[in-house]
Every structure is written in C-alpha cells, then in structure tokens.
Amino acid sequence: MPKLNIKSGRIELVHGAGGRATQQLIQELFLPYFDNEELSQQQDAATLNLPAGRVVMTNDAHVVNPLFFPGGDIGCLSIHGTINDLAMQGAIPNALAVSFVLEEGLALKDLQRVVKSMSEATNDAGASIVTGDTKVVEHGNADGMYITVTGIGVADPRYELSGKRAQAGDVVLLSGTLGDHGIAVLSQREGLSFKTDLQSDTQSLNDLVQVLLKAAPDLCCLRDPTRGGVATTLNEWASQSKTGIVINENALPIKQTVLGACELLGLDPLYIANEGKLLAICPPNQAEACLNAMHAHPKGQEAAIIGELQTDPHNFVVLNTHFGGQRII
C-alpha cells in the first residue's frame, strides 16, 4: 500500500470503512500529531489517569463555514470550545475524545492542517487526546468536516461555580472585547460585502480561570459567551439566579471594526459569538481583585466591569444605552 499523498490526495469513503485505509489515515495523518501513550495503544477505549477531585465532562459539536478563518480554524476552535466549557466549571482539562465526520473529497492537506491545529491547542491547554473516531460521508453531505470534542477535567471540589449562587449586588465582568469571533467568520462568507483585518479571538481560557479563582475565591460563576453571545449568557444567569441584570453600554469593550460590521449587517454585538472571552459574576468586595487579575493576564488586558445584578421579579437583562435610555436584551 503506497503512503498517503497528503499534498494532493483527498478523503475517500474507504477511509471511513474501518479497514486498512482507515488504519493508514490514523497512522500517517492523525498519530504524528496526536501521539501519546493512551492513543498509541489503539484500543477502542482509553484508560484515564485522573488526579483526585470532582470529575467534570462536557462536549461540543463544531460545524463552521469556512473551515479556516482569520485567527483560527475548526480544529483549534473545537479544542478551545471544550477546554473552555471545562474551565468555566473550574476544572483543569485532562482527557479529550475527538470525533470527525469527514466529507468525501476533502483535501488531505486541509485535514492535516486542522489536525495540527488541534494538536497545538491541546498541548497548550495541557490536555491529551486519548481516543477518537472517524467517519466519512458522501460528497455533499458535510461542509468539509464536522468535529465533536468531548472533554474530561478535574476541579477542586471547593469551587462550585453556578449561576444559582449569584445575587443582587454582585458584579458582572467581561474579560475582553466582544463579537470578534462571529464577525471574523462572517467576514469570510461569500456574498458579504465587507472586508476587515479582524481576527477570531479563539483561545483556551483555562489558565486565566485558574488565576481568577485564586484572586477572587468567592467567584459565583463563569461562562464563555459562545453561540448566542453575551446577551444569551446573561439571560440564562438572570433566570438561574432569579435576579435582574443591568449592563452599561458605555462599559462594553468592543472593537470599532466589530461595531461597524454589526451596524452594516444589522446585528446586535451582544448576540454575536465569542470563542476566547469569559463572563464572570463575583461578589462586590472581590470585583476589583478579579478585574486586576484579568488585567494582569495576557488574555484579560481589555477586561471591564460591565454591570451588576439587581432585584427584579421579571429577571430581565437591561442595557443602559449610550444615549441614556434603557432596553431589554
């Protein structure tokens, strides 16, 4: 069997059939990047070596068009997404399981580029890809590829992060500018008439979270506002904490290019996806410490206090606008 031609070869249905071609794809394209003791056993299941603590599990399916965008690609994005869901529970990421649905005809060099990007993102977060699966569907039945990443992490049982712990008077912080990811991806879609040099903010936040938990040990909750954006996370928290949340538009960190693109496209930046930012609620007496810890970290330089919780039987999220008005978001 000749070696895979990664430079000009393409995915064929046989690569998903479980036989020799699947083995070859694993050996020549996946293992060089994902290699570790567990995966090299090549069992259908991996044994984990977990430290003591509260074990946390999460998963995310990723479907992105285009696969490559300014600042990232579906590969690192899928790893960051799962790492961040673990981190928002205070967990230190440990083991990842990866599954690919590949479209027949996908260029092997594109797959390699994605796999390399996943490998780097996994190593950066101190995690390992311990098991995986690959299926191939007929041409036309997937946007190049879909990736699902499931993660296991271990949290210090002292931290119990939940929107239910938040109460009126608590403070809402955002770790950086909002909307960068969603607008960077949109700017690459065919048929859209704007160009920007905007980059996606896709990144892992597990290191930032560990710093925040030390600086503000009574943090109530953390969340990365991905799909649905900041507004959706705040509404979920308002409902969980049975409070209202008031946000100040003047305080929102946002890039001019994102604002401009949102105006052009008629979008509300509060609903645009972020992939490398976090929202936090913390008691007022630790808000300053939390903000300072964000500012001292490379991933939180543009952090801001954006609002606070208030008593409200309707659990509304209200925006104080630039113009002195209010609107429910």
Added chain:
Amino acid sequence: MPKLNIKSGRIELVHGAGGRATQQLIQELFLPYFDNEELSQQQDAATLNLPAGRVVMTNDAHVVNPLFFPGGDIGCLSIHGTINDLAMQGAIPNALAVSFVLEEGLALKDLQRVVKSMSEATNDAGASIVTGDTKVVEHGNADGMYITVTGIGVADPRYELSGKRAQAGDVVLLSGTLGDHGIAVLSQREGLSFKTDLQSDTQSLNDLVQVLLKAAPDLCCLRDPTRGGVATTLNEWASQSKTGIVINENALPIKQTVLGACELLGLDPLYIANEGKLLAICPPNQAEACLNAMHAHPKGQEAAIIGELQTDPHNFVVLNTHFGGQRII
C-alpha cells in the same frame, strides 16, 4: 412562544443558534426523555459521580443511512456502540455525552423517535446522558442527522483486556451470528433488489461481558466487530499478539439470509458490520466455561468456538473453508 409542533414541525437553523429556539428544543424534545439530575442542571459541563476503579473513555460518531432500519435506528445504535466499546474494556458504563448535528428540515417526530430510542438504550445499560450539544446545518449538509456519543465507564482494575495478552493455543469465541446488522441496513437502501426479514443485531453487551469475566477471569481480550467486521478485528488481534489465527468456516454461526444476501451482493460476511456481537480470546482451559456462560445468557445463545491462535511469524488470519481449503482473510 408557541410549543413545538412535534407532529408536523421540522428542524430549522435557528434551533442550533444557541438562543430561545435551542432552549425550547432542549426543554420540549430532549429533556422529557433524557432527564436526570445532572442534565437538568443545564450547565455547559456536568459533574460526574464515579465509583472507584479504572476510568475508561471512548467515543463513536454515527452516520447511518437510512436513519431507521429493521431492528433499530441511529439513536439506539449510537448508544449501543459506545456502551459496547466501554464493555469490551471490562468497564461498567456510567456517563454519556451526546452531540447531534441535525439537518435543517429534519422532521421533529423523527428526531423525537431517535431521542426516545437513545433514552431507552441508555436506561437499559444503566448509564446516564449527562451533557450534550446540538448544531443545525443547512438542508443537504447531513443525512438527516449525525450523532456522536462519548462514554465514561469504570472497570475493575484486575481485568486488563488487550490483544497483547493473547498467545498461541488460545481460543477464539464469537457470541452469535455474524453480519446481521450490515445486511439488515443494506437491505433498506434504495436500488438494492433483495428483501429480507432480517433484523439488525444492535444491542448493548455490557451485561454479557460481566457474566463472561466471572466465568473466565483470565479472558485475554474482547472486541465488538463493528465496521470492518470479524476479519478486521481478528487481523488487529493477530498483529497485537504477534501470532497467527486460524478460523473454521464450518464453525461460524451465520444466518442463511445473511449468507444468501452476501452471495447475491458479492460480499464477504467476515467483513460485514455487527452491532451486538462480541469476539473473545481466552486461554484453552477456560474456553468451555466461557462458551457455557455465553449459551446461558440471552445475548449469547448461538455462540461458538470459531478458531484458535497459532505460532505464525507472518501473523496471518487463515480461514479453513467448507471445502477443505485455506484462504488468508
């Protein structure tokens, strides 16, 4: 917001956008079937309550056409597949993470049927679905739906099942008839000219495995021969154990309808997928006990000893045919 019309409604792109429509899909279609303490927390990650032991993790992506086939559907199949990968490591299934990629236009009643089937399969295996994710792709970009299931289980550390432990003289057992799943699914594809009353064998094998580990505690290894069939598993074991394996065609349990369909379609039943059978290798002195334990279990009634391992520097898998010949598989 009116309730979902499950009878005649369809999946729309907004169901995957992370906002209110996604929440409604979760509340009205997923939670009624998947409800448990973990999932009802509706965090992005779930905290697991694992018993002591060796923690095992596995995942599988499922792409099946058609979604519904005689004897099962993509829902129970996706659960059985992951449960079985855990079981083959001797693990007792605990927590599952489920991710859906849904195609715009999918009938909600089909999704409900799949979700119900997943729920039943999960309960049967004594596991829980603790976290999940749903994405929606444009019409034409998925075969109805793709499902990835990742599972965590806990194994008694005394059992270390691996093909590396097998050696010449050990015995190969198969828990029942081969090829039922692959042929049952093929029979439903458009354009194929045969009809059968064959059912897929899709089922969880975790209960059978626990019985076998008691009856034959020195079992070397277990595997469910899914994609790639019995032949692929045997070749992987030959390579891992650095032996040859000889199989007797006369001993293979196989249904007449499967044999007939394979002849008609020019397929080798040894390469057809199974979704509810297991292969085992065990030392000769425990083979009889292992076979008896299979026969005494409802999922192993047609089990058979099908061959044995032998010294072979080429690590070939050889079939002794009905006609007294031999062929390498």
